[in-house]
Amino acid sequence: MASTHPCTAFNSTYHTFMQLSKGWVVLSLFCIIIILSGWAYFSDPVETGTYQFTYPSNFGNRINIPEDNPTTKQGVYLGRMLFYETRLSANNKLSCGSCHQQDKAFTDGKPFSEGVDNVPAPRNAMSLTNLLWAKKFFWDGRAEGLEAQAIIPMTNPHEMGQPLATSVKKINGDKEYHTLFKLVYGDDTITGDRIAKAIAQFERTLISCNSKYDQYLAGRYQPTPQELNGIKLFMGGPNPAKGIPGANCGHCHGGPKTYMELFHNNGLDSIPKDAGIETLTGLRSDLGRFKVPTLRNVALTAPYMHDGRFKTLEEVVDHYSDHVIESESLSTVFRGESNEVGGKTLKLTADEKKDIIAFLNMLTDNTFITDPRFADPHKLIVKN
C-alpha cells in the first residue's frame, strides 16, 4: 500500500498547487480524522449473535425463555436502550429504569412508586434480579412471562401511562432504533410486541451471582462466625425439643438462588387491606397471599413487603420472629413453628436476629449493582 500511495503521484504532478493548499490538506485530514473517530464512537458496532448466559451450576437450568423470543446480544442491547427509554412514558420523563434503579438492585427505595400522573402504585416496585428463573411476575404472579409483564407498567395509566402504539410512534422517527430493530428482528418495523420482547431479553440478563454467599458456596469466601450462624438459622427449622434453633426462612427462600417461586400469606394482617391473589382467583385460601420475592441484594431493596411497610431488615426479622398474625389463610409454614416448646411464633433471640441479618447482608452483590452492561446506555452517550 505504501509504495502506491495516491498522494505521491498527486504531489509530483501538482507541486505548485499543493504548496499553496498544504495548509488546507492538513486541516481537511484533521477534520476527517475527527469525523471518523466520532463515527466510530457512535456506531460502536453492536455485538450480534446468541447471548450466552453465565451463572453458577448450582443455580440449575430450570430457566424460562420463550421459543419465540430467543436471547441475542443485539436483542439484549436494544432491550437495554428501551428499558432506559423515557419516550416510552406519557410525560417523556419515566422509563422502566426510573422505578428499577441499578444501584438499588433495580428498586427505587420507595414504598410505592409514582407514575406519570403522580398517583402512587398500589404495590411496592419489585427488584429485578435473576428473573431468568422466574415464571410468574408481579406480587400476585398475574403475568406469565417477562414479555407479558413488561407491557403492563408501560401502559398502566398510573405508571408509564402510554399505549404501546404511541410509544411506537414516538421512537419511529429515531434512526438508531430502526437500525437496532432491523438487527434484532430482521426488518426495521417497530411494534409494541417487539419492544416488550427486547426489554424481556435485557431483563433476563440481570443475573446476580457474585455475592459473598455465592463466593462462600463456591469455596472462595470464609464467612465470619456470625454469618455462618446466620446461614444455619436461616436455612434450618426450629426444633426446641432437641435444642436446635432455627428461623426456617429457607423453607421459602432456600437454595443457592434464595428464590423458589412460591406464593404465601406471611401473617402481616388478620384482615389484609390488599387481598393479594384472592382478587384474581376468588379463593379465600389466596387471601393476603403474595409472591415470595428474591432475597438477592435484599439489603439494598428497602422498604420491604408488597406494601413497603417495613423500612429495615430488623423490622422484617422482628415480624417473622414475633408478630406473625394468625388468620384462616395464613400459610401453614408459619403455624406452630417456634423456638420455644409450644410457642406460637418463632421467638428468635436478639443475637439470632443479628446473625440472620448478617447473612442477609451476604446477599449483596456489588458486581451486579455496578455492572456497566446493566447501566443506562443513553447516559453513557451524554456523559462522553
Add this chain to the structure above:
Amino acid sequence: MKKFITLLSIVALLISSGLLKAQSVKITGEVATPLDLKLADTQQYKQTSVVRKDRDGNDHTYTGVVLADLLAKAGVTMGNDLKGENLTKFIAVSASDGYQVVFALAELDKSFTDRLIILASIMDGKPLPAGDGPFRIIVQDEKKPARCIKQVTGIKIQFAK
C-alpha cells in the same frame, strides 16, 4: 348416613371458605380427556383411606381417591398400557402456593406397587384444614412428608424428554 356426612362436610367446607368458590384440581397433559375436578366430583369415586404420620409426628387417617383411578378416568396410560415409552411419563403436581413435586407414573400403578398414593380431601373424618385442603396428596409409607403436597391445584402428565 355416610353420604350425608360427606355432604355435610362439603357444605361446611364451602361455608368456611367464606365464598362459594372452591379450588378444583385440573388433570392435564398426556391425557385422553382433561378433567377439572371439584370436591363433589371426587366424591363420586371409590374412597380409600391411608394412615400416615404428618409433621406433627402423629398418625392421621386420610381419605380420598386413589390417584391412579383419577388418571385412568382421564385416559392416562396406566395398567397394561404402562410399558415401553410410557414408562418415561411422570406427573407434575402443583399447589396453589407454587410448590411442585413429581411422581413417575410407575409409582402410582397397582401393577408396579401396592403402595397407595391418594388425592385426599378428608383427614380424621373432617375436611382437610384450610391451609392443607381442599385436596392434598397422601403418599403411604413415604418417610418424609415433602411429597404429601397440600392445596393441590393441578396434575400434569408429561413425558420425560
